[in-house]
Amino acid sequence: MGLLFSKILSLPEDQLGISYKISKFNDDQLRNIFKKYDANNDNKLSREELKKAFEFLGSITPGFRADRGLHHADANKDGYVNEEEMDELVKYAERVGFTVIA
Numbered sequence: 001m002g003l004l005f006s007k008i009l010s011l012p013e014d015q016l017g018i019s020y021k022i023s024k025f026n027d028d029q030l031r032n033i034f035k036k037y038d039a040n041n042d043n044k045l046s047r048e049e050l051k052k053a054f055e056f057l058g059s060i061t062p063g064f065r066a067d068r069g070l071h072h073a074d075a076n077k078d079g080y081v082n083e084e085e086m087d088e089l090v091k092y093a094e095r096v097g098f099t100v101i102a
């Protein structure tokens, strides 16, 4: 995928709601998925780790999701989502449609 194409794709996802084919995760499952993608086990999620997690969750724009997720969840602005900040990340993932509230 070229850079231009991925830029175009990264724009309308929120508005159109087209990426949400997988939407069967509850809070705990989302949290576990995010934790699983902590590849270097430092208990923090980097942008790259977030990107892989959102990829797994079915986002067609995982890089965009990683950026937005960081923006929402990274309270201390260190560029990582730590354990405490993960609540906000899970809320973000739910808000954008990666879960169905049972």
Ligand SMILES: [Ca+2]
Pocket: 038, 039, 040, 041, 042, 043, 044, 045, 046, 049
């Ligand atoms: Ca990590």
Ligand SMILES: [Ca+2]
Pocket: 073, 074, 075, 076, 077, 078, 079, 080, 081, 082, 085
């Ligand atoms: Ca942080």
